[in-house]
Amino acid sequence: MMKKTLFDKVWDKHVIQQIDKGPDVLFIDRHMVHEVTSPVAFLGLKNRNIKVMYPERTFATADHNTPTINQHLPVQDSLSAKQLDALEKNASEHGISFWGLGHEKNGIVHVVGPEYGITVPGATIVCGDSHTSTHGAFGAIAFGIGTSEVEMVLSTQCILQPKPKKMRITINGTLEKGVTPKDVALFIISKLTTSGATGHFVEYAGEVFKSMTMEGRMTVCNLSIEMGARGGMIAPDEKTFHYIKGREFTPKGEAWVKAMDYWQELYTDEGAEFDKEFFFDGNEIEPMITFGTNPGMGIGITKKIPTANAMEGGAATYQKSLNYMGYHEGESMIGKEIDFVFVGSCTNGRIEDFRAFTEIVKGRKKADNVTVWLVPGSHKVEKAIKKEGLLDILEASGFELREPGCSACLAMNDDKIPKGKYAVSTSNRNFEGRQGPGSRTLLASPIMAAAAAVTGKVTDPRTLIN
Amino acid sequence: MAYDKFEILNSTGVPLPIENVDTDQIIPARFLKATEREGFGDNLFRDWRYNNDDTPKKDFILNNPIYSGKILVGGKNFGSGSSREHAAWAIYDYGFRCVVSSFFADIFRNNCLNIGVLPVQVSPEFLQQVFFAIESDPKSTFTVNLAQQKITIDSTAATETFNINPYKKDNMINGFDDIDYLLNIKKNIKHFAQDTPI
Ligand code: SF4
Numbered sequence: 001m002m003k004k005t006l007f008d009k010v011w012d013k014h015v016i017q018q019i020d021k022g023p024d025v026l027f028i029d030r031h032m033v034h035e036v037t038s039p040v041a042f043l044g045l046k047n048r049n050i051k052v053m054y055p056e057r058t059f060a061t062a063d064h065n066t067p068t069i070n071q072h073l074p075v076q077d078s079l080s081a082k083q084l085d086a087l088e089k090n091a092s093e094h095g096i097s098f099w100g101l102g103h104e105k106n107g108i109v110h111v112v113g114p115e116y117g118i119t120v121p122g123a124t125i126v127c128g129d130s131h132t133s134t135h136g137a138f139g140a141i142a143f144g145i146g147t148s149e150v151e152m153v154l155s156t157q158c159i160l161q162p163k164p165k166k167m168r169i170t171i172n173g174t175l176e177k178g179v180t181p182k183d184v185a186l187f188i189i190s191k192l193t194t195s196g197a198t199g200h201f202v203e204y205a206g207e208v209f210k211s212m213t214m215e216g217r218m219t220v221c222n223l224s225i226e227m228g229a230r231g232g233m234i235a236p237d238e239k240t241f242h243y244i245k246g247r248e249f250t251p252k253g254e255a256w257v258k259a260m261d262y263w264q265e266l267y268t269d270e271g272a273e274f275d276k277e278f279f280f281d282g283n284e285i286e287p288m289i290t291f292g293t294n295p296g297m298g299i300g301i302t303k304k305i306p307t308a309n310a311m312e313g314g315a316a317t318y319q320k321s322l323n324y325m326g327y328h329e330g331e332s333m334i335g336k337e338i339d340f341v342f343v344g345s346c347t348n349g350r351i352e353d354f355r356a357f358t359e360i361v362k363g364r365k366k367a368d369n370v371t372v373w374l375v376p377g378s379h380k381v382e383k384a385i386k387k388e389g390l391l392d393i394l395e396a397s398g399f400e401l402r403e404p405g406c407s408a409c410l411a412m413n414d415d416k417i418p419k420g421k422y423a424v425s426t427s428n429r430n431f432e433g434r435q436g437p438g439s440r441t442l443l444a445s446p447i448m449a450a451a452a453a454v455t456g457k458v459t460d461p462r463t464l465i466n
Numbered sequence: 467m468a469y470d471k472f473e474i475l476n477s478t479g480v481p482l483p484i485e486n487v488d489t490d491q492i493i494p495a496r497f498l499k500a501t502e503r504e505g506f507g508d509n510l511f512r513d514w515r516y517n518n519d520d521t522p523k524k525d526f527i528l529n530n531p532i533y534s535g536k537i538l539v540g541g542k543n544f545g546s547g548s549s550r551e552h553a554a555w556a557i558y559d560y561g562f563r564c565v566v567s568s569f570f571a572d573i574f575r576n577n578c579l580n581i582g583v584l585p586v587q588v589s590p591e592f593l594q595q596v597f598f599a600i601e602s603d604p605k606s607t608f609t610v611n612l613a614q615q616k617i618t619i620d621s622t623a624a625t626e627t628f629n630i631n632p633y634k635k636d637n638m639i640n641g642f643d644d645i646d647y648l649l650n651i652k653k654n655i656k657h658f659a660q661d662t663p664i
Contacts, residue, residue, distance in 0.1 A: 016658045017651070022633025025651065027658055037550065039501035048645070053655075057664055065499065079499035086501045130549035130573060144573055146551035148580035148643070156648035158655055162631060164572075194486055195543040198572055228546065230572055255663060294486050294546070317485040317541065410495040410548075419518075431490040431547060433513050 003272035005166055006235050007201050009265065010141045014124045016158065023160040029123040031153045032109050033060040033096070035087040036412070037128030041151035042090040052094040052154045059118055060091045061099040063108045064129075065412050068375050068402035071101055080413065094154075107378020107404045110134040110346035114218065115380050117247025121236035121263040126153055131346050131428060132231070133224040137217035138244065139236035139266045141201070144225065164230045165275040167200040168268070171208040173282030178462035180356065181216035182348055182426065182445035184208060185223035186288035186298040191280070194296040198228030200276065203268060208282040209234050214243045215352035222347045223428055226295040235267040287461055289333050290430050290443040293321040297430075298443065301460045305331045324432055325440050326420075336458040338442070340423035341372040341449050342435070345409035348426035349377030351384045353446040358390045360450035360464050366398035367456030373415060374399055375407040399453070411436045424452040470582055471641040475564055475610040476620075478535030481600045482527055487540050488547035489574060493556040495548075506552055507559030528560075532604045539596050540567040545574025554578045564610050566617065568593040579634050580643065586610060586617050592626045595619060612639060 016025040065080040075081040091098035099105040121139035128150040135142035224232030286300030308315040376382040408415040409427040419438030430441035451459040497509040522529040544567035554577040599606040609618045618625040
């Protein structure tokens with residue numbers, strides 16, 4: 001029999017037909033929708049006079065544009081309000097479950113998906129957001145799509161896609177204390193560059209990923225897109241099954257048993273081939289931080305900012321990036337002053353991330369020179385933060401908690417980092433102006449963020465671990 | 467959404483020799499609040515193009531009247547980052563019909579093809595020649611022939627072929643979109659869905 005990769009198994013199972021010399025017609029099991037990339041797609045359906053084909057496979061939440069304070073009040077920004085209304089209207093018109101502002105299940109699309117069992121192994125999942133790759137942590141094929149494709153999936157539950165190439169990244173060894181899944185991902189991107197996996201679907205394999213929690217695997221898969229990959233995935237195992245069992249939208253009873261038969265086959269066959277393979281040693285990974293304007297511009301915290309000729313991109317582009325950040329070749333990042341700390345987003349806005357943050361700040365005080373925004377990824381995360389007593393610890397250290405949403409990850413709402421200010425951020429993109437016009441972003445793990453929040457500058461988090 | 471047919475494009479080009487141009491630069495997130503697909507061209511490259519007080523930045527290429535045309539020429543890894551189709555809409559709405567680069571990010575490339583902007587991927591050497599042609603004479607024209615999958619620098623007659631999926635090529639030449647195709651095979655889809663648990 002043909003040896004298949006994990007990716008092949010899931011992809012091939014969902015191909016309805018192949019277009020001659022063209023893309024595959026791929027059936028989509030579950031489609032997640034949010035307010036920013038969907039209105040024009042719904043408009044398209046209206047113009048064609050058609051309805052959503054499978055509303056029961058479609059799930060909508062509001063996240064990109066929502067305020068993170070006073071969510072009980074009407075949304076102030078009239079354009080945001082209009083977009084949020086449009087989603088609500090579209091969802092009700094087409095009979096789609098809708099978790100709007102204030103709904104107990106509301107949160108960032110890639111956080112609530114797994115929380116409620118919309119994300120299951122072996123499924124095809126799409127959403128009009130590039131970080132849909134998050135769901136690959138469960139062994140699903142999950143990828144971001146554009147609005148025309150959102151319209152495609154709403155109207156036909158299918159998408160036309162050429163089958164991507166396959167890449168495997170294997171990391172064995174053990175991570176040193178203080179090295180988190182975020183660091184592993186930033187490390188990989190720094191090695192592969194932001195375009196290193198373009199055209200590929202990535203499988204993460206090896207001890208390091210095996211021993212990660214589901215939350216950690218989500219962080220890694222989430223960041224796949226930052227090296228250009230269509231998506232990333234990890235073979236499901238006992239941890240995966242345990243995580244999803246009993247959640248609202250996971251199969252129950254007989255359907256569960258049947259699903260398990262399929263899910264247990266989801267691994268890469270011995271000897272199956274990849275178009276590209278990379279191997280790294282987990283023991284060599286340090287806590288990472290970015291110093292430039294794309295996620296590939298990251299270094300281990302004890303390293304120096306590389307010289308232009310050591311980095312991807314032309315020297316001019318590299319210099320432009322350093323100028324924007326106000327940094328120089330050869331400098332150390334340790335001790336750099338910062339102004340803001342943002343903990344949140346679909347990359348690091350889950351309960352585990354807030355636990356890690358709290359662990360570091362416990363018994364310490366927020367530095368006076370920093371503004372800290374702690375934004376849970378969902379109401380469920382928010383509740384857990386309170387229930388587990390983390391909030392009390394955070395408040396004792398001078399922090400406050402905001403309400404869930406994408407927030408300063410893309411700064412579409414009011415949570416904008418001001419021009420020229422530095423933010424240590426647990427999100428996923430450090431592009432120019434990503435967190436507000438003129439903002440400067442340093443991507444890092446929740447514990448690096450915590451270290452920055454209590455010291456007011458870039459600090460190796462390992463120095464604060466007991 | 468159906469779009470204009472694309473056959474042969476003959477135009478001058480606007481050079482943007484920057485690498486890794488991400489979609490947050492092409493259209494910053496704060497301009498994604500529309501519920502219709504109009505007017506995005508005004509905010510194309512907003513933060514590179516305008517100062518905080520909305521006055522144009524003199525040194526940005528789109529504000530330099532000697533450069534114009536329907537072809538945008540960008541550095542390597544063009545369109546990385548967010549999946550926002552708004553980036554492609556902004557490029558289209560501004561008046562570009564073709565983007566030339568030596569490398570495109572996946573989702574951006576798809577988005578372009580879906581709305582009638584042709585991404586033309588050329589070799590790094592050819593890209594340099596294109597930049598050079600514009601630099602020496604901003605009135606230099608280029609011919610993009612989709613049927614033959616060729617791009618030509620008219621002044622030097624240098625030509626390179628480019629790849630495009632034959633299905634997508636057909637769609638662009640005829641102005642068809644994928645949904646038309648999928649709606650035609652709805653029966654097969656329904657059949658398939660029946661056997662596929664949610
Ligand atoms: S948190 Fe950021 S990356 Fe994640 S869905 Fe929201 S905007 Fe996209």
